[in-house]
Structure formats: structure tokens, C-alpha cells
Amino acid sequence: MVTLIRGAEIFAPEPLGVRDILVEGERIAFIGQLDPAAVAELPGAVVIDATGLTATPGLIDPHVHITGGGGEGGYATRTPEISVTDIIRAGVTTVVGCLGTDSVTRSHGGLLAKARGLEEEGITTFVYTGSYQLPARTITGSVVDDIVLIDKVIGAGEIAISERRSFQPTIEALADIVSQCHVGGLLSGKAGVTHFHVGAHESRLGPLHRLLDDYPIAPPAVYATHITRDDELLVDAVALAAKGAFVDMTAGASTVESVRRYVELGGDLDHLTLSSDANGSLPRFDAHGRLIELQVADQSTLYEQVWACVESSGLDLHQVLAFVTANTADALKLFRKGRLAAGKDADLLLVDEDRTIRHGFALGRQTIGDGHLRIRGTFDSPSARPETGRSR
Template sequence: MFILIKNADIYAPEPLGISSLLISHDKIAWLGKNFPAEATLPDLEIIDAAGKILIPGIVDGHVHVIGGGGEGGFATRTSELVLSDMVKGGVTTVVGLLGTDDVTRSTGALIAKTNAIRAEGMSAWAMTGSYQLPVKSLCGGVRDDIALLEPVIGVGEVALSDHRSSQPTFEEFMRLAAAARVGGMLSGKAGVVNVHLGDAPSGLDYLFRAAETEIPPSQFIPTHMNRNPELFKEACRYGAMGGYVDLTTSTTPQFLEEGEVECGRALAELLAAGVPAERISFSSDGQGSMPAFDAAGNLTGLTIGRVTSIFETMRSTVKNYDLPLETMVRVVSTTAADHCKLPGKGHIKEGYDADLILLEADGLGLNTLFARGRKMMSGGRPLVKGTFE
């Protein structure tokens, strides 16, 4: 079965203008202006995408795919990610991880869910570890997990500057980064360290110190960098000196009232500060709990992050901050795919996976979604559900 998408305004992420592409099974088989075999290729479905924009599927690098939370007791453990949420949010690839709870949740369960997402037609990878050090590994160590477990591309989210972290020393943190780096080298993976940043005044201290060592800034994915104004100021400085900045799109009115920097504004300010889009990403913190604590550290409220928040934030950012669509595509897809070395992801190129979104040119509404060549949304209507939905 072949699918020819014609006359689309393609952002790959770089703008290609009005072009066409051919999907063969799960890959982009051809990309150009006039497909030469349109009249002769058998079993060819043709989609006329005139008046629509084609971009790569969203890559969400921070999702609690087996649920998160638990900070308010067992009843506050959040639910697993479901396929229909990915489809509704234009997300074709996720990187799953554990957060606070590595007691009732495990890396083994995370890898099982990663494989389940793949079996349902989407793409997924995982991180070993959690907020805590030492890491509860499956193969005897972080280096071993990354090198030997195919879906595992790094470690995290390791908590720093947060009352829920294990309060690691700088030396412990750097030994973890070194192990992840070597595990990545041995297996041809990114070997990244996903770093959860909390609200404590220590902020990015460890990452600024790490920048003075032989471990390069590209080894780290510091996330939640827009969670308060002070941390965001440090994020601008860290990004300008070569670091990577991940912004969290899931939010609440309370978080914004308390000083969280809205993602669109954060992106505009980072770009103005000289941080390139190639080092900025949006992630959702999907299915993670979003707890609110008082000054004494007591839980006062709880809601859930959603993978759909990235697409919603992309649309509002283009509208409110007049940023180029090419920039937005990099931030929601290409940067995370490249930094995490996810093969075939984040670009529209021949030989890459057919993870594609067709948007309405007027308003950027989500019209059609392909994941690994399979049509999962058409006319704005999801065509698939998960196994137990």
C-alpha cells in the first residue's frame, strides 16, 4: 500500500514549499515536486493536501507513560498514557520515564509499556532510573541498562534542587552522567541524563559546575526550566553558554499565577537571548502529577500533565508570539529527536519514518495524523483507540 500526499506546504522542519511525498509501508519513500509514477503505481491512495501544512509528528521527550504521582498517598497515583491522547495531541513518539515513585513503579514496567506503545503503532523509548540515586537498574548499573536494553536511551528524571530528590552530592551526580555517557557510547545511543529541576534556590548549580568538567552540556536534558522566574533566568544563561533547555507545556492557572513562565514567552525570550531552537524543546510531563506545595512542603493540590499540551502550546505560541513555524517544528519535534538520537524521527526526509501531521493552514488545526505510515486521524477525527479504551 502506498500513500501519496500532494500539494502540501512542507516544513521538514526547514520550509520546502509546496511539495509532495510518498509513504511506503512505514517510511517516507520519496519527496519532491512531481511524483513520476502517480499514474502507474498500484494500490496508490492519493491525498490532496492543498491548503494544508505538513510537519513531522511531535516528539515528546518527557512522559510518565505508566503514570506518576503518589505524593499525596496511594489514591493520588496517576493513570497510564493511552493511545487516543497521543493521537489527539499529534504525538507520534514518546520517551517514557519514572519520577518520584520508584517504589510502586519500576523500570521493568516502564519498558513493558514502551513496548506496548510500539505494538499499538506509535514509537517509544525509555529512561532507566527515577528521581532517586542510587538508580535501581535492571542489568546491574546505568551503563549496562543503556548498553544492553534496546529501548533505554538514558537515565532520569534525576531530581535536583527539589525536596523530593535524594540530595545527591555533585560527585555522585557526575558519576551517574559519566556512566550514562559510556553506556551511550557502547550502544550508539544518546546516553543522556534527564534532570528534573525543582524550586530550591540551588537551581542549576550542579549543571553550571558540570559545564566546567570534561562531560559536555549535550549529555544533559534539564527540564521544567520555566517553572519559576529565577530558574528561567538561569536557563537563559545556561542555554547561551551551550546548554540544552527543556520547557514544560502542562501547567495550571495556579502555577502561572505563582510565577511559572508561560512556554511561549519562555521560548521567545530564549531565542532573543541567543539560544538557538536546536537546543530548545517543549515536553509535556504527560501523565505526571502536577502537585502544589505550601511553604512548609505540604501538598495542597494535584492535577495531571497531558501530552496534548504540546500541540496546544505550539498553536498558541505561533499566534501570540509571531514565531516562524519552522522554529516551532524544531522545538516540538526535531530538537528532542536529534538530541536523544532517535532514529528516523523529527524530520521529513526520504528514508525517515512516516510520522506526519497535516495541519489546516488557517489556525493550524490538526487534520490528519500518520504514525509509522498508518493513518490514525483523518478530518480531525481519531481513527484508533488503545487496546483497553
């Protein structure tokens, strides 16, 4: 399959100007200016006129509850699995699946099967072994073995710290799992990252600072999420990123304000990512730890907040795009993802002036065409035509 995309303004995520993109199979073969003679030598190629459209890498979402999450309010509050159509229409082409509070009724076998199913349906998937608790529940019985022996496992997470739902691990236990992940990553050529769920307790990121200060831990092996619960936590995250760790904001109503504050504090923009927490629960507890409200995170929020940041955060488009493309690829060592360049995976979006995805590709396969989904989940209704990504 050969696709020629003509005349798009490319943000790779850095701005490249108006150029053509040639896709062959699953990879980008060429980015530049093709003369008409060269185009004529591509018989059978699908040609897309992208004049007036902006080309970006497909989004990478490093934190998705692909098998659902929740359960903090009892069995009826377990959230549903995600659909590939929800992922695609939000401009996401790569997801990392994780378990959360519940690793009893949600299993790593189910997580791995769901990831493989989503990949069969058209996107790229990876997973974390482990969950909130330590010692970590795994597939093989070992964090190192999971990372080395199972292709989709790239690290462990989300390990909970600084909140009531955490299993209150010691610093030694945290150092142990980060070290296991790191060694597993070395042996397999993967990220070997440990992804930390951070709560609102006053200890905040203190345990992770102690890891980096008191143990021979490589800073990029530490990846903290949910860093926008309050201003003190955000300040702490800026300090953690300054040490070389990666930090992640969960997209939501306060994302623009949080990004502005991160910049104001001098935060390292190269070590910041955004994620959706899609299909995870968003619980709210009272002072006594009783659940008083529960919502479900939506995959589309990530796309909406990217463009909200472009419009209102004070950052340029290429800087914001990096939070969901290049930076995430660097944090997870996904070397063929997150950038538009020859040899990279052909994961890309073509967006119009209204921020609507007109065309989308995942591994060279067209997922969105003329604003409509080209592929759907196995059990989705054939007549359903969900709206594709649009900023609101």
C-alpha cells in the same frame, strides 16, 4: 503500503513550499513534485489530496509518565497510565517514558512493558532508566548495562535536583551517572543522555553548571527539564544551553511568555525543546512542604502550546516546530525522527487552517484520517471518537 500525499505545504520543519510526499512502508521515499505519469505508475497507492493543508513532522515528546506518576499525597494520588489515543490525537508520534518521584510502586519493568505495548498499538517509544533518586534504580542493576543491553533505554532520568523531593545527590554522584549514561551511549550508539528534573530551590541549575565546568562532561549529555518555574531559573537555563546542554520547557499556560523571554535573553534556539510531562502530577506545596494542590498533566497541552507559540511568541512556524521535532531528535539522537525527508520515518501530520489534525501517520501507518482516529488503544471503547489535536 504506499501512500501519496499531494499538494501539502511542507514544513520539515524548515519551509519547503508546496510539494508531494511519497510514503513506502514505514519510511518517506520521496519529497518533491510528482508528474501525473509517475502517479499513474503507483497502482494500489492511497492518494490523499492535501491541498490547503500544512505537513509537519510528528511531534516527539521527550518526557511522558506513560505508567503514571504522582503519589506525593499518598497512595490515592498516584496518577493513571496514559492511553495511546491521548498520544495520537495530540499529534505525538514518539514518546520517551520516565518514572518520577515514585520508583517503589512504579517499576522499570512496568515502564518497559507499557512502552512496548504503546509501540504495538502504533507509536514509537523509548524510556529512561532511573528515577528521581540516586543511586539509580535500574532493570539490570547497572545504568550502563540498561542502555547497552535494552533496546528502548536511551538514557537515565528524570534525576531530581534543587528541590525537596530530590534525594540530594552530591556533585560526584551526578558526575557518575552522567558518565555512565555517556559511556552506555557510546557503546550502543544511543543518546546516553541524563534527563534532569529541576526544582525551584535557589540552587537551580548550579549543580549542572558545576558538572560542565569541573568535570570532563560532554555538554549534550546533560538535558534539563522544567526550566520555567521562575525567571531566575530561565536565565540560568539560557546560560546552560550556551554551554551546549539541552534544556526543556514543560508546556503550560506560561509557555508563550517563557519562549518570548528565552528569546529576549538570547537563548540558543537549537538547544531548546518542549515536552508535556503527560500523566505526571503537577503538585503544589506550601512553605512547609505540605501538598496543597495536585493536578495531572495532559498530553494535549503540548500541541496546543506549539500553536499558541506560533501565533503569539514572535517566532516563525519552522522555529517553533523545531522545539518538538528536530531539536528533540538531535537531543535524543533519534536520527530518523523529527524531520520530513527521504529516508526518514514516515511520522507526519497534515494540519488545516484551524490547526486541526486532518491526517496523521506514525511509521507510515495512518493514525488519523479526515479528523478521526484510525487506531485506538486496546481497551478503548470502539464507539469512542475523541477529538483530534486542535489549538484552542
